[in-house]
Amino acid sequence: MIQPAGPDALFSIRDLAETFDVTPRTLRFYEQKGLLTPKRRGSTRLYTAADRARLVLILRGKRVGFSLDEIKEMLDLEALDSRGTAHLENSLNRFRERIGILKRQRDDLEEALAELRAGCSWIEDRLANREPPEDIKRRARAFELLAAARLTPWTGSSPE
Numbered sequence: 001m002i003q004p005a006g007p008d009a010l011f012s013i014r015d016l017a018e019t020f021d022v023t024p025r026t027l028r029f030y031e032q033k034g035l036l037t038p039k040r041r042g043s044t045r046l047y048t049a050a051d052r053a054r055l056v057l058i059l060r061g062k063r064v065g066f067s068l069d070e071i072k073e074m075l076d077l078e079a080l081d082s083r084g085t086a087h088l089e090n091s092l093n094r095f096r097e098r099i100g101i102l103k104r105q106r107d108d109l110e111e112a113l114a115e116l117r118a119g120c121s122w123i124e125d126r127l128a129n130r131e132p133p134e135d136i137k138r139r140a141r142a143f144e145l146l147a148a149a150r151l152t153p154w155t156g157s158s159p160e
Contacts, residue, residue, distance in 0.1 A: 064098065
């Protein structure tokens, strides 16, 4: 689990990339999109605890299927709040739509998993029941005895 950072902590691009298993290029792309705003010390990017927290939210948003533009809008909810309730209601509707989509995807996944589990059970049963049924065994023994009896005149030995 990723540990929270103190409010005055600063992180290099490498620190965040390694901590969150993303590439430095990804972080620069998020900066270009206005999702992260690191401080600069010369050409070095220094990310604050707030940038780090935003990165956690960005990655969480991507994981549940939001676009980067939608994530940016959600991250800027404070600014949206100052523009009135219409923007907040729009964001709320997007959240609810995404919840519905994710629930449908979960249901589809559960159904697919159930079908795969049933297939595994069927295959396991086939593998466990490789022993032929008794009637097949009886016919095979009868065939073997018949074949042995017919071979006796040629081989001179008696059937076992």
